[in-house]
Amino acid sequence: WGEGVAYWNYGMRYAFMFLLSLERALGRRHSAFESEGTRRTIYFPLDFAPYGLSCGFGDIGDTVWTPVAVHYAAAERMGALDVIACLDAVAKPDRESSWPTSAEILALHPRVESRSQSGGKGAGIKLYSGIGWARAADSWPRPHFYVSVRGGHTRGPHNSADLLSWHALVDGRRMIWSCTNHEYLDTTFSDRRFDMAEMRPDTKNTILIGGVGMSHPGEARIECINISGFDSIRVDATSAYRLGYCGCQMARFVGRLFTWLNGAGLIVLDTVELEQPNRIESRIHTHAEVKVEATGVEIRSGDATLRLAFAASAPAILAQSFTAPTNPQEEPARVIRWATRGVDPRVALGMLAAPDCDILGLDMLATEERIVVNAKIGARAYSVEATWHLLPECEPEDKEAR
Numbered sequence: 001w002g003e004g005v006a007y008w009n010y011g012m013r014y015a016f017m018f019l020l021s022l023e024r025a026l027g028r029r030h031s032a033f034e035s036e037g038t039r040r041t042i043y044f045p046l047d048f049a050p051y052g053l054s055c056g057f058g059d060i061g062d063t064v065w066t067p068v069a070v071h072y073a074a075a076e077r078m079g080a081l082d083v084i085a086c087l088d089a090v091a092k093p094d095r096e097s098s099w100p101t102s103a104e105i106l107a108l109h110p111r112v113e114s115r116s117q118s119g120g121k122g123a124g125i126k127l128y129s130g131i132g133w134a135r136a137a138d139s140w141p142r143p144h145f146y147v148s149v150r151g152g153h154t155r156g157p158h159n160s161a162d163l164l165s166w167h168a169l170v171d172g173r174r175m176i177w178s179c180t181n182h183e184y185l186d187t188t189f190s191d192r193r194f195d196m197a198e199m200r201p202d203t204k205n206t207i208l209i210g211g212v213g214m215s216h217p218g219e220a221r222i223e224c225i226n227i228s229g230f231d232s233i234r235v236d237a238t239s240a241y242r243l244g245y246c247g248c249q250m251a252r253f254v255g256r257l258f259t260w261l262n263g264a265g266l267i268v269l270d271t272v273e274l275e276q277p278n279r280i281e282s283r284i285h286t287h288a289e290v291k292v293e294a295t296g297v298e299i300r301s302g303d304a305t306l307r308l309a310f311a312a313s314a315p316a317i318l319a320q321s322f323t324a325p326t327n328p329q330e331e332p333a334r335v336i337r338w339a340t341r342g343v344d345p346r347v348a349l350g351m352l353a354a355p356d357c358d359i360l361g362l363d364m365l366a367t368e369e370r371i372v373v374n375a376k377i378g379a380r381a382y383s384v385e386a387t388w389h390l391l392p393e394c395e396p397e398d399k400e401a402r
Contacts, residue, residue: 007059049090153220167205179197206283207282209280221235234391236389255390296318319337
């Protein structure tokens with residue numbers, strides 16, 4: 001559901017109500033419940049709202065998510081007992097929600113014994129190829145370390161210019177957060193929508209080139225691949241970066257690779273190849289406490305911590321700033337900026353994120369053909385090798401083109 005989990009609730013609530021009511025009225029089963037798409041969609045809001053915290057993208061994308069009773073009814077109808085267990089983990093009557101919703105959940109909760117997921121089921125990377133969103137988790141349904149990733153396209157309502165952006169949670173606390181709007185104004189759905197701070201790329205956890213991000217509308221191809229033995233998410237947003245005069249395509253390649261280190265951490269590798277030198281920057285945002293250290297950054301929220309280490313193929317600088325929300329009553333997010341010191345035509349920027357680790361290190365070796373990233377998390381070492389187009393092997397045609 002490309003508009004996010006809140007709008008999934010809004011749309012699927014009525015779809016499920018209709019289908020369940022029609023079955024009861026006619027006394028026969030409806031084929032929609034036999035569809036693989038229907039079976040898959042009931043997992044969508046759970047995959048992008050662990051602990052009931054929305055980690056999707058688009059309008060109002062960081063709210064507290066609460067399931068509705070018809071979600072239970074649809075899961076029961078399709079025999080998805082693991083979904084019922086996941087819903088129970090976030091659908092608590094004491095959560096901030098309207099009392100009719102809480103009452104309906106209590107009244108219509110399935111009279112079946114739910115089955116919790118165990119043995120690591122649900123952990124790892126999961127891709128929703130239809131909308132181009134992905135998530136990674138070290139366990140499920142209550143992950144210690146969780147990440148969501150934005151690919152796909154930005155056509156349609158409630159979208160932001162946020163391709164390549166991502167979220168990260170540690171123990172159900174927001175660590176890396178992509179800015180979004182929390183109110184609707186006349187400008188929100190006007191032709192000036194993408195002039196608003198919350199919609200622009202500079203408030204997203206994405207790549208900026210020459211001070212600007214992706215064009216809108218834009219599209220980014222996303223896929224799951226294996227790099228150096230690790231499951232990874234590769235996002236190619238080249239076509240979304242129209243940077244030259246008169247809208248000419250000046251970017252040869254703009255991509256991001258999320259390499260999941262089996263839950264111990266995450267390597268984010270950005271590569272940019274341009275027709276001409278330019279300033280390249282990778283941004284992340286947070287509302288948690290930030291401490292910039294000599295070796296990287298520590299993000300802390302309550303008892304949870306996420307440490308970041310950085311590396312680059314060219315001289316780079318770590319800087320900080322703040323956002324300027326449309327509503328001045330909102331707390332601005334802190335911006336962590338990893339950027340080239342000068343202008344370059346070809347740059348790789350790397351970042352390592354790991355929860356609850358005091359010893360973290362990252363270095364990078366970039367040659368004409370490939371990039372090697374070496375990471376250290378505690379006593380363990382990891383190495384990831386990829387081409388400049390973020391692929392496991394160098395394709396001959398790419399080599400000739402360069």
